[in-house]
Amino acid sequence: MSLQLRQNLKLAQQLIMTPQLQQAIKLLQLSRLELVETVQQALLENPVLEERAPETDPETDIQQASEEHSEKVKEFDVQEQSLLKSAEWDDYLGNFSSTSRQASERELPEEMVSFETMYSAKPTLESHLLWQLHLSRLTDRQKEIGEIIVGNLDSHGYLHSNTEDIAGMSEADEEEAEELIKTVQQFDPVGVASRSLSECLQVQVDFLGKDDPILTALIRDHLGDIESGNLQVLAKKFQVTKEDIEAYVQIIQSLDPRPGSSFGGGETFYISPDAYVYAYGDDFVIILNDEGFPDLQISPFYAQLLESKNGQQSKQYLQEQMRQGLWLLKSIQQRQRTLYKVLESIVRFQREFFLHGVSQLKPLVLKDVADEIEVHESTVSRITTNKYVATPFGIFELKYFFNSGLGTSNGEQVASESVKAAIKNLINHEDHQKPWSDKQLVECLNKELQVNIARRTVAKYREALGIPSSTKRKKKK
Numbered sequence: 001m002s003l004q005l006r007q008n009l010k011l012a013q014q015l016i017m018t019p020q021l022q023q024a025i026k027l028l029q030l031s032r033l034e035l036v037e038t039v040q041q042a043l044l045e046n047p048v049l050e051e052r053a054p055e056t057d058p059e060t061d062i063q064q065a066s067e068e069h070s071e072k073v074k075e076f077d078v079q080e081q082s083l084l085k086s087a088e089w090d091d092y093l094g095n096f097s098s099t100s101r102q103a104s105e106r107e108l109p110e111e112m113v114s115f116e117t118m119y120s121a122k123p124t125l126e127s128h129l130l131w132q133l134h135l136s137r138l139t140d141r142q143k144e145i146g147e148i149i150v151g152n153l154d155s156h157g158y159l160h161s162n163t164e165d166i167a168g169m170s171e172a173d174e175e176e177a178e179e180l181i182k183t184v185q186q187f188d189p190v191g192v193a194s195r196s197l198s199e200c201l202q203v204q205v206d207f208l209g210k211d212d213p214i215l216t217a218l219i220r221d222h223l224g225d226i227e228s229g230n231l232q233v234l235a236k237k238f239q240v241t242k243e244d245i246e247a248y249v250q251i252i253q254s255l256d257p258r259p260g261s262s263f264g265g266g267e268t269f270y271i272s273p274d275a276y277v278y279a280y281g282d283d284f285v286i287i288l289n290d291e292g293f294p295d296l297q298i299s300p301f302y303a304q305l306l307e308s309k310n311g312q313q314s315k316q317y318l319q320e321q322m323r324q325g326l327w328l329l330k331s332i333q334q335r336q337r338t339l340y341k342v343l344e345s346i347v348r349f350q351r352e353f354f355l356h357g358v359s360q361l362k363p364l365v366l367k368d369v370a371d372e373i374e375v376h377e378s379t380v381s382r383i384t385t386n387k388y389v390a391t392p393f394g395i396f397e398l399k400y401f402f403n404s405g406l407g408t409s410n411g412e413q414v415a416s417e418s419v420k421a422a423i424k425n426l427i428n429h430e431d432h433q434k435p436w437s438d439k440q441l442v443e444c445l446n447k448e449l450q451v452n453i454a455r456r457t458v459a460k461y462r463e464a465l466g467i468p469s470s471t472k473r474k475k476k477k
Helices: 019-029 032-045 058-073 078-086 089-093 098-105 125-135 140-151 163-170 174-185 197-207 213-221 223-228 231-238 242-253 300-307 312-349 351-356 366-373 377-383 416-428 438-448 455-464
Strands: 049-051 119-121 268-270 275-280 283-288 296-298 388-391 394-397 405-407 413-415
Touching: 019 312, 019 377, 032 049, 032 296, 032 312, 125 140, 140 163, 140 174, 163 174, 197 213, 197 223, 213 223, 213 231, 213 242, 223 231, 223 242, 231 242, 275 312, 275 351, 283 312, 296 300, 296 312, 300 312, 312 351, 312 366, 312 377, 366 377, 413 416, 416 438, 416 455, 438 455
Parallel strands: 275 388
Antiparallel strands: 049 296, 119 268, 275 283, 388 394, 405 413
16 A cells, blocks of 8 residues: 555635634623623733723723724734624624613612612522523423433533433433433533533534544543643544644633533622613613723823834734733623623513513513524523623513413413412412412412413422422411
8 A cells, every 4th residue: 555645625614713702702601790800800911901091081082092003903913803804793793772872871760779689599500401491492391301311410510320311210212311411412501411521522512513533533532642642642643743633632622621610509699780771761771780890991001112113022912912902892892782782682572571570571582582683592691691680670680581481371471480470479468377279379370360381380380489388388376
């Protein structure tokens, strides 16, 4: 067999996750307080970033900064310059609506939010996954299997039960159980419900669209060699250069080996709302919460220093810091635009809630909002994670407004959260000597809301509200 050198042309599509794009995605899912910490850290690490003086005009400074640095951006390397100029941010996230600037000029009523409403439990991995499970377009039977899968995950998001065990616990066949495991693996965070590290990494690689046989083989069979640093041996095995193996290793290192670790155990923490919504005439006004958030700008001092005839090494350093600073500013602006547009869409869909409260909450899924503002569902999922909005009826997590629906006798849909509120209200006004049974609650809900609901569903909602059964609620005279 003779060895020959050949050149081949290959056309392929590949998703490239640049560091800048990774940063933009990361900023989407940060809470307001986490974003403040990230910005403060950037101020410490990047010398070209500084906090704008309070008396300056933000719009004027942005325009001036744009004019001053337009020439400097041209000096950046071609790849970064193309990235900054070609990123279709408006197509991806859209612009602020005209009411955004008007809203920021209005003063928020101080009596709108009470101090006691600013406490909430941190979402757990289980609650986050169950929320996605019950909003998915699965059958009730599939959701029951999914609940068993989620209930068997450890704190890192791994599933230590095999397909046979899940099938046995759910009284389903192994094929159906395996299908549901793969469905849960696609939930956010991607890679949960994996049974091994290699499976977890492979699920994330598949989600990113990287279909490379060498990358797949490295994840499946050679994680130990990568950990030991045997890159030269791997290069020889796959007949590629060591640099190619290093590129594959960088991709693997960018993945999350413990996708569930970012979720805590449900401890209590202080909530600072990311936005405020309040009635203004016949409409609603949205104000993003910028309190305590540093107003960033590019330092004029370092901008002038970049123009001077300094050494090539210092000039390259300043160019790199300037590039990172500009991208951080863009990413923060797009995060705020996305948050505003999602809130604006939620207010439109849930207008009756903002007028009358929880009883008027409507069924809503991520796809409804994503389609309206023309972004991907995963973008809506990220921007609603750990984000809170202050309303006339208290502070709610943005995910609260997304919930499944129950059918009514007149063919309409009523939100599950509205049904929970109705159950709580009925129990609060019941006779403590003769509390409502779950069957009686079904009859009351059918009478008041015309909702078609099963007794076991009422029991599940009651337990989710932390309300004991009728026998335990009964009080003797």
